[in-house]
Amino acid sequence: MNTLRIRDLRLGFKGWSGAVEVLHGISLHIAKGERVALVGESGSGKSVTARIVLGLLQSLRSTRLSGLVEFDGRDLSKLSERERHALRGTKMSMIFQDPTSSLNPVYPILTQFHEVLRRANPAIAVAEARARAEKALADVSITDPARALESYPFQLSGGMNQRVMIAMALANEPSLLIADEPGTALDVTVQAQTLRLMREQVERHGTSVLFISHNLGVVREFADRVYVIYKGRIAEQGPTAALFGNPRHPYTRALLDAVPRITGEGIPEIEDASEAYFAPTVVHEGYGEPEGVA
Amino acid sequence: MPPVLRLLAKRLGTSLIVLIGVSLLIFAIARVIPGDPARIALGPNATAEAIAALRERLHLDDPFVLQYGYFLADLARGDLGISLYTNRPVTQDIADYLPATLELVLVAGLMMVALGLPLGVLSARYRGSWIDHSVRMVMLLGVSAPSFVWAVILMLLFAFYLPLFPIAGRISDSYAISPVTGFLLVDTLIAGNVRAFGNAAWHIVLPAFALALSGIAQAARLTRSNMVETYERPYIEMAKSYGFPEKRIAWRYAFKPSLIPSMTIIGLDFAAMLGNAFLVEAVFAWPGLSRYGVAVILRKDLNAIVGTVLIISAMFLIVNVIVDLLIAFINPRIRHSQRAS
Numbered sequence: 182m183n184t185l186r187i188r189d190l191r192l193g194f195k196g197w198s199g200a201v202e203v204l205h206g207i208s209l210h211i212a213k214g215e216r217v218a219l220v221g222e223s224g225s226g227k228s229v230t231a232r233i234v235l236g237l238l239q240s241l242r243s244t245r246l247s248g249l250v251e252f253d254g255r256d257l258s259k260l261s262e263r264e265r266h267a268l269r270g271t272k273m274s275m276i277f278q279d280p281t282s283s284l285n286p287v288y289p290i291l292t293q294f295h296e297v298l299r300r301a302n303p304a305i306a307v308a309e310a311r312a313r314a315e316k317a318l319a320d321v322s323i324t325d326p327a328r329a330l331e332s333y334p335f336q337l338s339g340g341m342n343q344r345v346m347i348a349m350a351l352a353n354e355p356s357l358l359i360a361d362e363p364g365t366a367l368d369v370t371v372q373a374q375t376l377r378l379m380r381e382q383v384e385r386h387g388t389s390v391l392f393i394s395h396n397l398g399v400v401r402e403f404a405d406r407v408y409v410i411y412k413g414r415i416a417e418q419g420p421t422a423a424l425f426g427n428p429r430h431p432y433t434r435a436l437l438d439a440v441p442r443i444t445g446e447g448i449p450e451i452e453d454a455s456e457a458y459f460a461p462t463v464v465h466e467g468y469g470e471p472e473g474v475a
Numbered sequence: 476m477p478p479v480l481r482l483l484a485k486r487l488g489t490s491l492i493v494l495i496g497v498s499l500l501i502f503a504i505a506r507v508i509p510g511d512p513a514r515i516a517l518g519p520n521a522t523a524e525a526i527a528a529l530r531e532r533l534h535l536d537d538p539f540v541l542q543y544g545y546f547l548a549d550l551a552r553g554d555l556g557i558s559l560y561t562n563r564p565v566t567q568d569i570a571d572y573l574p575a576t577l578e579l580v581l582v583a584g585l586m587m588v589a590l591g592l593p594l595g596v597l598s599a600r601y602r603g604s605w606i607d608h609s610v611r612m613v614m615l616l617g618v619s620a621p622s623f624v625w626a627v628i629l630m631l632l633f634a635f636y637l638p639l640f641p642i643a644g645r646i647s648d649s650y651a652i653s654p655v656t657g658f659l660l661v662d663t664l665i666a667g668n669v670r671a672f673g674n675a676a677w678h679i680v681l682p683a684f685a686l687a688l689s690g691i692a693q694a695a696r697l698t699r700s701n702m703v704e705t706y707e708r709p710y711i712e713m714a715k716s717y718g719f720p721e722k723r724i725a726w727r728y729a730f731k732p733s734l735i736p737s738m739t740i741i742g743l744d745f746a747a748m749l750g751n752a753f754l755v756e757a758v759f760a761w762p763g764l765s766r767y768g769v770a771v772i773l774r775k776d777l778n779a780i781v782g783t784v785l786i787i788s789a790m791f792l793i794v795n796v797i798v799d800l801l802i803a804f805i806n807p808r809i810r811h812s813q814r815a816s
Contacts (some may be wrong), residue, residue: 285714
């Protein structure tokens with residue numbers, strides 16, 4: 182069964198000057214335990230997709246949503262606000278770009294970890310929360326978990342905070358982890374370490390991952406399958422190796438060309454938008470989301 | 476030394492320096508105001524000899540530096556001189572009048588925090604809704620009129636047209652409370668007289684509210700704007716995406732970081748009430764230090780002016796130290812950085 186299935190998802194925002202559509206019918210799916218990347222430039226609709234899955238945009242009065250978002254076989258639009266809220270932090274969780282600013286600066290890690298654990302078990306006592314948090318932090322290779330728990334985010338390094346975020350995200354054994362450009366704010370070596378850690382952890386827990394990124398190098402190492410999103414449309418999808426080996430959609434090709442090479446071929450020149458980028462995926466048979474995915 | 480004590484010591488040290496500076500300044504300014512204090516004190520019929528004698532006694536003919544030296548020497552002994560207005564030691568006058576003002580200001584400060592902060596939080600949590608709009612409307616009214624205007628309006632509305640509260644004074648004359656602390660709310664309780672306590676509390680509501688209103692409004696507006704900003708922070712998005720309850724996000728995870736920038740201003744507002752209290756005290760016939768302060772300035776009662784200003788400055792500084800400690804308590808970054816320095 183799929184952990185997540187999105188069919189023809191459209192999102193518009195109603196503003197002073199009329200409605201603006203930002204997602205023009207996105208379809209994707211993530212099988213259980215699968216790691217799927219959603220790749221695209223900024224403004225392409227990656228992050229809003231993640232927030233719709235979390236149910237954070239539904240309550241905004243200005244949003245216009247249509248299409249199907251199915252999580253663990255349940256249609257999210259048929260759930261009440263309460264039921265959607267119950268899924269957040271328990272069945273699905275999220276990791277953010279900048280771990281240090283994603284943790285509350287005036288509360289020690291333990292308080293925040295406790296709050297996360299309380300989502301799954303509202304009656305959990307501090308002592309038990311501490312024990313579970315220490316174990317979770319040890320799992321992400323934090324050497325002195327007790328001390329880390331007493332610390333404030335500003336006392337820990339970015340890498341440490343990222344480990345804390347990973348531990349928190351997996352603490353309640355969610356079935357879906359959404360990683361929104363994880364560690365983009367970290368330097369590359371630390372980012373590599375924490376990504377490896379994250380992969381180990383999700384493999385161990387059997388968590389499905391929606392990995393949102395613009396960093397193709399990272400995506401290639403992390404994801405089983407890739408969706409390329411451009412201006413609110415899925416341009417192309419496919420297994421990672423196939424897509425990187427043989428990109429078919431012009432935008433995918435441009436995206437791959439845009440990565441500066443370490444061999445020093447200069448900064449590539451990419452047009453802002455080419456007509457070809459908007460070529461609908463339906464004419465590229467087999468590029469888009471396959472029909473009839475269970 | 477624990478970091479908090481170190482912070483306290485540092486703050487008290489700087490406060491002392493500020494206080495000495497203030498004393499020098501006010502000592503000089505008081506002597507620059509036109510008019511001869513001795514002549515004002517002795518009245519139009521005084522002889523030249525009597526005036527000269529008083530001037531001599533007050534060291535008014537000595538050089539300024541020497542005068543300040545005498546003042547400091549007396550101050551070190553806790554002597555602020557004799558008031559020419561009341562003919563009593565200035566310290567005695569201050570001891571009599573200060574508690575009434577402090578009581579008023581403390582109650583007003585309490586209202587400021589207890590009403591202003593929650594209103595700000597509500598406004599931010601329901602931003603854009605009718606709750607937010609109505610709170611902001613009322614708070615705009617609060618900041619746009621000075622406290623003495625509110626004092627008169629409140630008195631007219633709630634003491635005159637609608638006699639819910641007493642018009643003036645600290646307590647009804649029928650209660651005889653022997654002063655211990657000078658705070659009637661405390662003294663009545665020490666005397667075990669609950670009815671008198673109720674009466675005193677009933678008297679303080681209107682003047683304290685009038686005094687606090689602009690502070691309440693200021694605190695609410697600041698808290699709101701800081702919290703609206705905090706709501707945009709990634710850690711609030713994180714809290715939301717993990718489904719932390721909205722109520723806990725508002726009162727804990729967004730409130731505490733937002734409180735830090737508000738605190739300093741709230742502290743300053745609080746301290747400023749010591750001075751603002753004057754007109755409110757005048758409207759409500761509140762026997763406080765501010766009224767005394769203005770009376771002595773008009774009479775150029777040098778010792779009393781310097782004493783009063785010094786005491787109010789000291790209160791101001793004490794409030795600031797307390798606010799600094801509170802901020803350090805709320806903000807782990809400051810609390811921990813003291814250890815490093």
